[in-house]
Amino acid sequence: MHAMLSLPAAALCALCSALVAMAAQLIQEDLTLTRRVGGKVSFSCRGTKQCPYDYVIWFQKRDTGTFTRILRIDKTNGYIYKGYNHPQKDDFTAVNKGDGCDLEIQKVKPSHSASYYCSCWILTVRKASCSLNKNHQKNRNYKLTKVHPLRTMNVSSETLFLSRSVSLWDPYDDYRYYGYLIFGSGTKLYVTGEEVVKPVVSVYPAASSANLEGRSSLLCLASSMFPPLVRFSWKRQKENGPLVEMLPAEAEQLELTESGRTAAILLVHQQENSRYRYRCCVHHEGGRVEAQTEQEVRVPPSGPGPSPYQVKLLCRLYVGLVVKSLVFCCGVSLVMVLRNTAHM
Numbered sequence: 001m002h003a004m005l006s007l008p009a010a011a012l013c014a015l016c017s018a019l020v021a022m023a024a025q026l027i028q029e030d031l032t033l034t035r036r037v038g039g040k041v042s043f044s045c046r047g048t049k050q051c052p053y054d055y056v057i058w059f060q061k062r063d064t065g066t067f068t069r070i071l072r073i074d075k076t077n078g079y080i081y082k083g084y085n086h087p088q089k090d091d092f093t094a095v096n097k098g099d100g101c102d103l104e105i106q107k108v109k110p111s112h113s114a115s116y117y118c119s120c121w122i123l124t125v126r127k128a129s130c131s132l133n134k135n136h137q138k139n140r141n142y143k144l145t146k147v148h149p150l151r152t153m154n155v156s157s158e159t160l161f162l163s164r165s166v167s168l169w170d171p172y173d174d175y176r177y178y179g180y181l182i183f184g185s186g187t188k189l190y191v192t193g194e195e196v197v198k199p200v201v202s203v204y205p206a207a208s209s210a211n212l213e214g215r216s217s218l219l220c221l222a223s224s225m226f227p228p229l230v231r232f233s234w235k236r237q238k239e240n241g242p243l244v245e246m247l248p249a250e251a252e253q254l255e256l257t258e259s260g261r262t263a264a265i266l267l268v269h270q271q272e273n274s275r276y277r278y279r280c281c282v283h284h285e286g287g288r289v290e291a292q293t294e295q296e297v298r299v300p301p302s303g304p305g306p307s308p309y310q311v312k313l314l315c316r317l318y319v320g321l322v323v324k325s326l327v328f329c330c331g332v333s334l335v336m337v338l339r340n341t342a343h344m
Contacts, residue, residue, distance in 0.1 A: 026118050027100075028184035032227040032285045034196050035108045035189065043187050045118030046100035048075060053121035053179065058094065058103045060086070061186075062114045070116075073101055088112070108191055115188045121179040190227050198286035199225035203278070203295050216268045216297045220280035222289075223261035231283040232264040236276045237294075243279065268297050 027046040035041045048056050057072040069084040073094040082089040088111065093104050105112055199222035222230045234251055237243045252267040266278070280291045 026184035043103040051120035203280040203291040
């Protein structure tokens with residue numbers, strides 16, 4: 001904390017700006033889409049107004065391939081650029097819609113089975129809004145450059161470096177932000193004749209609190225669905241209170257997937273001697289499914305700590321072990337000295 005406070009004001013300003021931007025993400029609400037051959041499909045992307053750059057770029061990623069660019073669309077005039085040499089570029093088009101844009105395929109082919117991601121650049125060039133003191137600028141002449149790499153990904157045969165650079169030039173007091181891409185969570189397209197089937201959802205206690213240091217865990221199982229991809233969320237109710245959605249920051253969750261089923265284990269953190277009822281919700285292309293049963297979790301108060309007598313006994317035992325170790329080491333050292341003296 002003290003090290004952060006000692007940073008120049010410009011560096012702190014740039015750091016805060018970078019942290020805010022890193023939290024940004026585009027919204028792709030559809031986890032999967034299922035279509036028959038010859039059908040039409042549209043991939044939705046929202047939240048592009050947060051990107052000051054005019055273009056939205058769409059990527060395709062196959063299960064065994066890398067990210068490849070399909071096209072980009074201008075948010076201002078709808079102009080579509082397809083000069084990325086994608087082998088199926090003529091099958092795709094895009095259209096602006098409100099706070100976002102959609103990628104469309106008029107006639108779906110089996111070769112279109114893949115995941116599709118929208119992205120846009122966070123890119124600004126501006127004067128510093130939290131500038132350094134003018135007297136401080138006159139007394140110092142420097143160039144400060146910070147580069148914060150965020151992530152890298154392979155795009156076709158080239159590597160696209162997604163990074164953020166912040167430069168401060170004195171005396172102009174000028175920040176230059178070199179952009180990076182933010183992405184949606186992706187939508188996977190299944191091209192098949194199979195019908196969409198909603199999951200069967202059940203929730204169980206996963207382990208006793210005795211094995212988790214006073215905490216509890218719940219297991220939510222989604223099975224017998226198609227497509228197989230799902231997203232989990234949880235609701236909880238405190239005694240006679242309302243049923244509320246748990247925020248991602250409130251839930252520590254582990255997901256396990258195998259053929260035909262997906263499970264989520266929720267590790268429950270709550271105050272001692274409190275009681276909550278939990279309900280599992282599964283988001284699927286076929287609709288949102290909630291478990292028919294709820295699980296009640298109660299965390300009992302922790303047991304009393306050791307008594308003063310037990311603490312003294314443990315201290316004496318520890319001291320005795322230390323003394324024995326010292327005596328042993330001294331004895332071994334004395335034997336070695338006497339042996340060396342006898343040989344001399």
